[in-house]
Amino acid sequence: MGIINTSRIKSPWIMHFDNSSCNGCDIEVLACLTPLYDVERFGIVNMGNPKHADVLVVTGPVNRRTARVLKNLYAQIPDPKMVIAVGTCACSGGVFHNCYNILGGVDKVIPVDVYVPGCAAKPEAIIDGVVLALQKLSKALGVAK
Amino acid sequence: MAPRTVAPFGPQHPVLPEPIQLKITYEDEKVVDVVPAIGYGHRGIEKACELNEYPKNIYLCERICGICSCIHGISYCEVVERLWPIDVPPRAKYLRTIWSEMSRTHSHLLWLGLLADAFGFESMFMQFWRIREKVLDLLEMTTGQRVTQSISVVGGVRRDIDDEQKKKCIEVLREVRKESEALINVLANDYTVKARTVGKGVLTKEQAIALGCAGPHLRASGVKEDCRMQGLQAYGDLGFEPIVEKDGDCYARTLVRCRELLQAIDLQLEAFSKMPEGEIAVRPKGNPPANEAVYRAEQPRGEVFYYAKGNGTRNLERLRVRTPTYANIPSLLVMLPGCELPDVPVIVLSIDPCISCTER
Amino acid sequence: MIENIKEIKKDELLAEVKKFADAKARFVTAVCNDLGDKLEVTYFFNMSPGMEMHGLRMTVGKDEEVPSTTGIFLTTVLIENEMKEMFGLKVKDIAIDFGGHMLLAQDSPVTPMLKTGAAGGKGGE
Numbered sequence: 001m002g003i004i005n006t007s008r009i010k011s012p013w014i015m016h017f018d019n020s021s022c023n024g025c026d027i028e029v030l031a032c033l034t035p036l037y038d039v040e041r042f043g044i045v046n047m048g049n050p051k052h053a054d055v056l057v058v059t060g061p062v063n064r065r066t067a068r069v070l071k072n073l074y075a076q077i078p079d080p081k082m083v084i085a086v087g088t089c090a091c092s093g094g095v096f097h098n099c100y101n102i103l104g105g106v107d108k109v110i111p112v113d114v115y116v117p118g119c120a121a122k123p124e125a126i127i128d129g130v131v132l133a134l135q136k137l138s139k140a141l142g143v144a145k
Numbered sequence: 146m147a148p149r150t151v152a153p154f155g156p157q158h159p160v161l162p163e164p165i166q167l168k169i170t171y172e173d174e175k176v177v178d179v180v181p182a183i184g185y186g187h188r189g190i191e192k193a194c195e196l197n198e199y200p201k202n203i204y205l206c207e208r209i210c211g212i213c214s215c216i217h218g219i220s221y222c223e224v225v226e227r228l229w230p231i232d233v234p235p236r237a238k239y240l241r242t243i244w245s246e247m248s249r250t251h252s253h254l255l256w257l258g259l260l261a262d263a264f265g266f267e268s269m270f271m272q273f274w275r276i277r278e279k280v281l282d283l284l285e286m287t288t289g290q291r292v293t294q295s296i297s298v299v300g301g302v303r304r305d306i307d308d309e310q311k312k313k314c315i316e317v318l319r320e321v322r323k324e325s326e327a328l329i330n331v332l333a334n335d336y337t338v339k340a341r342t343v344g345k346g347v348l349t350k351e352q353a354i355a356l357g358c359a360g361p362h363l364r365a366s367g368v369k370e371d372c373r374m375q376g377l378q379a380y381g382d383l384g385f386e387p388i389v390e391k392d393g394d395c396y397a398r399t400l401v402r403c404r405e406l407l408q409a410i411d412l413q414l415e416a417f418s419k420m421p422e423g424e425i426a427v428r429p430k431g432n433p434p435a436n437e438a439v440y441r442a443e444q445p446r447g448e449v450f451y452y453a454k455g456n457g458t459r460n461l462e463r464l465r466v467r468t469p470t471y472a473n474i475p476s477l478l479v480m481l482p483g484c485e486l487p488d489v490p491v492i493v494l495s496i497d498p499c500i501s502c503t504e505r
Numbered sequence: 506m507i508e509n510i511k512e513i514k515k516d517e518l519l520a521e522v523k524k525f526a527d528a529k530a531r532f533v534t535a536v537c538n539d540l541g542d543k544l545e546v547t548y549f550f551n552m553s554p555g556m557e558m559h560g561l562r563m564t565v566g567k568d569e570e571v572p573s574t575t576g577i578f579l580t581t582v583l584i585e586n587e588m589k590e591m592f593g594l595k596v597k598d599i600a601i602d603f604g605g606h607m608l609l610a611q612d613s614p615v616t617p618m619l620k621t622g623a624a625g626g627k628g629g630e
Contacts, residue, residue, distance in 0.1 A: 016162060017157050018157075018162050018163050018164055019164070019185075020164065020185060020186040020187065020188055020501065020504070021186075021211070021501065022208040022209065022210055022211040022214070022293075022501050023162075023163065023210055023211035023212050023499065023501050024208070024211025024212075024214065024292040024293055025211070025292075026162045026163070026211070027162075027211060027212060027255060027292065028291070028292065029162075030162065030274070031274065031277075031278070031281075034258075034270075034271055034274035034275060034277075034278070035271050035272075035274070035275040035278075036274075036275060036278040048157075048158070050157075060501075061188070063185070063186070063187060063188060063610070064609075064610035064611075064612055064613050065184050065185050065187070065610040066156070066164060066185050069156055069157065069164070069185070073157060095204060095205060095208055096188045096189075096190075096193070096208075099188045099189040099190065099192065099193050100189045100192060100613065100614050100617045101187050101188055101189045101608075101609065101610070101613050101617075102188055102189070119208075119293060120211060120291070120292040120293060122291065180601070183607060183608065184606070184607055184608045184609065184610065187608040187609065189617060191618065192617055192618055351529075354529055354530075354531050354553050355526075355578065355579070355580075356578075356579060356580045357531050357532040357533065357578065357580040358531075363531075368553060368554060369554050370531075370551070370553060370554055370555070370556065372556065374555075374556050375556050437507055438507065439507050439549070439558070441533075441556075441558075448533075450533055450534050450549070452536045454538065462538075463536075463538050463539075465534075465536045467533065467534035467584075471534075471583060471584075472533075472534075472580065474583065475579055475580040475582060475583065478579070504608055
């Protein structure tokens, strides 16, 4: 396997996007980066630029205005890419599922690979979700792990 | 005249995890004009609150914002209690105060970390968030959840804090206070921090009042206003004094939050020592009567305004929430023009923006 | 019951708001209520310094035009835009007019906060 694929699995770069979530999951995603949970020990780095990212972490339900932004960001991430929906809202719309401005979960707009439920999803669950996404990615790349 | 460039700040931006867009016009590197474009976080919670039965709205109101969720839940319960009115048992009042201050502690630690991150002080960010985890552990231990506690019900609170938990809380809070003091000492006196914050985004006292700012943002401009001064819940017994700074720049706003963080811990310790024994909840009788009520509470970001109107059924006729960031966004229109490009994230963060609050 | 609310007419609004501005009061927020055939708008002010709150309440028809208070308090720009798009309150001459799309997107329902406004099912079920 090539060096690029190896690095992709050993050190995925994630990008976080907040749809219209309540911030609960966002601060838990950020908490993953900080000393107690520290995902950087697994080589996971948080990125601000979609063109550098491998994994898109999405929190919150999709509303009518963020749908376009989300599609745009997804299109900018180079292949192969993984999408993780963090939190109940991102999975299905959660408590907001039939509010008038909400379209529903992230999968209404872009394909989702891993769902991490919870309101708010705990950092342990988020890390677990990223690991699951990597297993899926290595299978897709034909790299046995 | 130098050519003008329009650059968007957001809705996806490395500094701010939340979706707000500021269309900023620059002349070279100087900001000349700002137009905020919001609506990326609008869900329609106010309408959903009218369609739901009143006890269920607690969960919706808590999800207006995940950072100050505890105080949102408590404020909703308080405003609905005022419709009857219901008198909450004294122990419940103390417990609500303790949890409010606990969430203020975690929110201010979060903000101080994000501020450090905004000007690239990465290790300070990590240190503040490391301390914050201890506070979250306390919240999880006493309420059962890290982020959205759902601890308040109409008529009281859902859980009590027993003696063992109380002992643990006091022990951890003392530790948190000591560690925060050490970090605040660095943040408040460091040369590089001062270079990025002193004299940036100045808002005078008159401007702050005219723009209707709220919370630490208002108090940093020298206005002594804090909803805790009303003496509701247990604040009347705790000898609360608002913290005021007078310079009105980013540095003053940082200092206000630093001092409030330590004050919040002191208030919790004092509340633990004075907490009376007794009931923690009363059961509301019947439905909210046809009446209207207003309640204002001090959130970490400032004053939150709850308006409720009942109609005698299990549903509310109207619920309106005005959150602190809603009041603070117009001040960006005054603070940003004239500043330099690298100061934009620091000034935007200095109002402690919470977009999901603003748009509901 | 809310204390210190003064009922006013639509034409008196600007003069009354000006009085608050002269007294160095801080604008808190406005609340719009749908009364069926009319809209009820209440403006809340905080008397700085201190925590005393006063209100101005006016009742207007759904097709009546209301003057904008943004000339006196710039900060009312957000709430007036919000009332305009959520309730269809006809506020004229707002300092920054978002044209009914401040919070709502192009394909969102129109004036969703009205009692007749269809707004999907119940949220939070």
